[in-house]
Amino acid sequence: MFATGFGMLAPAMTEERKGDKITTRAEDYPQWYQDVVREADLAEPAKVVKGCMVIKPYGYAIWEKIQRELDTRFKATGHQNAYFPLLVPQSFITREAQHVEGFAPELAVVTHAGGEKLEEPYVIRPTSETIIGHFFSKWVSSWRDLPLLVNQWANVMRWELRTRLFLRTTEFLWQEGHTAHATHDEALAEVRRMLDIYGAFAESVMAMPVIRGIKTASERFAGAVETFCIEAFMQDGKALQAGTSHDLGQNFGKAFDVKFQSESGALEYVWQTSWGVSTRLVGGLVMTHSDDAGLVLPPRLAPIHAVIIPIYKNPDERTRVLEACERLAKALGDIDLAQDGARQRDWLTVQIDDRDLRPGAKFYHWERRGVPIRIELGPKDLEKGQVCLKMRVDTPAATGKQFVPEAELVATARARLLAYQDALLLAAAERMNTRTVQLDNWDEFLATFAGENSTFAWCHWDGSAATEAAIKAETKATIRCVPLPGQGPAPAPGRCIKSGAPSPQRVLIAKAY
RNA sequence: CGGGGCGUAGCGCAGUCUGGUAGCGCGUUCGGUUCGGGACCGAAAGGUCGGAGGUUCAAAUCCUCUCGCCCCGACCA
Structure with missing residues (x-):
């Protein structure tokens, strides 16, 4: 599958503003982050809704890739997706003592509906342990019903005082896995298994090295017995909690009366877990790889892997060059980046930028969006049967502009992308280790x-x-x-x-x- | 919630002190010339100056009230 007309992914020229420079990291790191997010067209503050953001098509495309990768891994480990209500009866939240205490300050509450005051207010879910606990209690009665392994892709709301695009917003998107087990050992194994999945995903897909560990009591999820986490190293030396996996013990089981009859006939409370990652990962991705020229994306999460920029001086050249561009795009579109053993194919996405702009402007445009490979194709290349290829970030294997015979383009591009993915992880790991x-x-x-x-x-x-x-x-x-x-x-x-x-x-x- | 700042064209701002035809840069639209690292020329569109009230012959500008936003201090994926 190749694409040349991705309207959604090709931001209109309205965003192209000369003078919209990206502040350097050395100058002002937080400002740099904001600039990169804006210039890459990932998201913008909603403004009309306090603390919320609009995830724009290009940014959402990255989230969709994250979702796809994780969802595949969840399903492969026996989890099923489900969906629970956005609104949670207020009394549910107060059922587990630690849980209320932790979340009470950041709840948004619905008190009126249908023009009338509600008998019992609803809170907009800050997380779903309570309402899921309620339903688990209805679904579980026998040891044969266990383990119960569900996941939900949803939005949640936590009334934050200070927000930053992707890293902390009042509303955010995430995935929350909720499981119930017959024994604590089994629940713990699930907690560790999901932490492993998060860690492997961060490193192999996001090219973001992480430290796996256990939270102290003060940083623990409200209501959990133990919280496991992955912590990533941002370029300014700060840590980003990139994912958490909780051992909930029997806390919610007791609060919501989730009981089952064991093989020996005894009535016991289930052992539960929950685990999640959010759109915050996009922020982590930005702060792990990007540079002063803008966004840098690992191929496994890039919405567009390669952009082809036609070079021409007159209508005749334009016609010939564009024709060749289509040929290249079609060939590149047949590249499958999937690793051996992957369950689904991962076709290369290619875009030809045939807008009426000068080539230099297009270079900057796609550079800021982190597209891994740029291919320039002009009359000179047509004569020589070659293409000009440049990676978004120089790596030891590929520096600056390189000219490769057209016949070798597909093989070269595939090899370069795979090497690039590895190089980004290596660079990030080195940065973390040396610092x-x-x-x-x-x-x-x-x-x-x-x-x-x-x-x-x-x-x-x-x-x-x-x-x-x-x-x-x-x-x-x-x-x-x-x-x-x-x-x-x-x-x-x-x-x-x-x-x-x-x-x-x-x-x-x-x-x- | 305490302290500081700001609301003027899509974006960034000037004009406010000292009332008198609402401006600049970028972007946008149209036409032309350009095109291997952010093009240039010409023309054009676009604003009830956050809102309400008041003073005045006259208010973006002065007065009163109000709404909203941003930054800094106590929480968090």
């Missing part, structure tokens, strides 16, 4: 997190909430997670960086989005 430090001295810690500074720091912590709060109060840095085996430095005892008390292992500390 990750081990700190053992409080003064050093203060210097590391002075002002807006942040990086990934492995430090000893005495395990107390008081120390954790003190670190946060003094530096704004927080404990992102206690690493899982294989993540971070090998566990070894030491002394807490703040209190000096004994500590069994180092934890990951950074400022966070």
Whole structure:
């Protein structure tokens, strides 16, 4: 499948404004992020609705690719999609003590409908554990009904005080998996399995390396027994919680009376899990790979893999060049990027930019949108039977403009895209690794997190909430997670960086989005 | 909710102090010349100056009230 007329993906020239420069990262990182999102045409603040955003077609196309990849993985592990109501009876939220406490401050509540005041207000779901708990209790009665594995793609609302496009908005899109199991061990295995899926997805599809770990009590999901997470390293040294997987224990089972009769005949509460990732991932994608020239996308998530720019001086040349462009697009469109063993094909999407603009303007246009490959085709190339190929970001394997014989284009393009995907992951991992430090001295810690500074720091912590709060109060840095085996430095005892008390292992500390 | 700032053309702004024909840049439309890293020339369209009230011969400008937004401090995928 090839495409040359993707109206939705080809933003009109109205967005092309000379002077709309992208602030450099060194100059002002938050401004750079906003500029990149705007210039890549990913989203814009809704303005008329406080704290909300409009995800524009190009940005939504990236989210759809994320959805497709994850949904395939969820289905492959036995989950089924379902959909639960947006509105949740207020009394449901208050059923689980920790849950209410955590979410009460950010709830939007519907008090009137049909011109009348409601007997019981509804809250707009901030997450769906409660209403799903209610239905699980109706659906589960026997051990034969377990495990129950469902997922929902939905929007949720949390009344945020301060918002940033994709990273934190009042309404956002996500996926929330909810499962019920007969034993705690089985539930825990599910929690870990989904965390593994998130981690593998982040690294192999988003090319975004992550640290897998467990949240401290203060950062734990309201109502969970344990929260597992993946934390990603942003270019400014801050951490982004990119996905979470919760062991809910029997907390919601008890609150919503989700019971089953076991094989031995005993009546028991189910063990539940929930796990989710959101459109925040798009923000993480931006802050992982993009540069001062704009968005950079890994091929596996790029809505457009290659753009072909025709070069011509007169109508006759235009006709001949465009004809050749169509030929190239058709050939490239037959490339399947899917890895061995993938369940579905992943055809290359190609676009010919035949707008009446000068080539240079088109180069900048697509560069800002992060299209991985640019192909220039002009009269000189036609004569020589070659095409000019350039990757959005230089990699050791491919630097600057390269000329390849037309006959080799398809093979070259495929190889370059696959190498590019790997190169982005490698570059991101190197950035994270070289900027990750081990700190053992409080003064050093203060210097590391002075002002807006942040990086990934492995430090000893005495395990107390008081120390954790003190670190946060003094530096704004927080404990992102206690690493899982294989993540971070090998566990070894030491002394807490703040209190000096004994500590069994180092934890990951950074400022966070 | 406390402190600071701002509402004038699609976007960014000037004009407000000192009332007197509503302007500039970018973008948009049309025509032409251009086209291997952000083109140029010519013409044109586009604004009840956030809203309401008041002062005045006359208000974007002065006064009163009001609405909305942004930034900074207490929460979070």
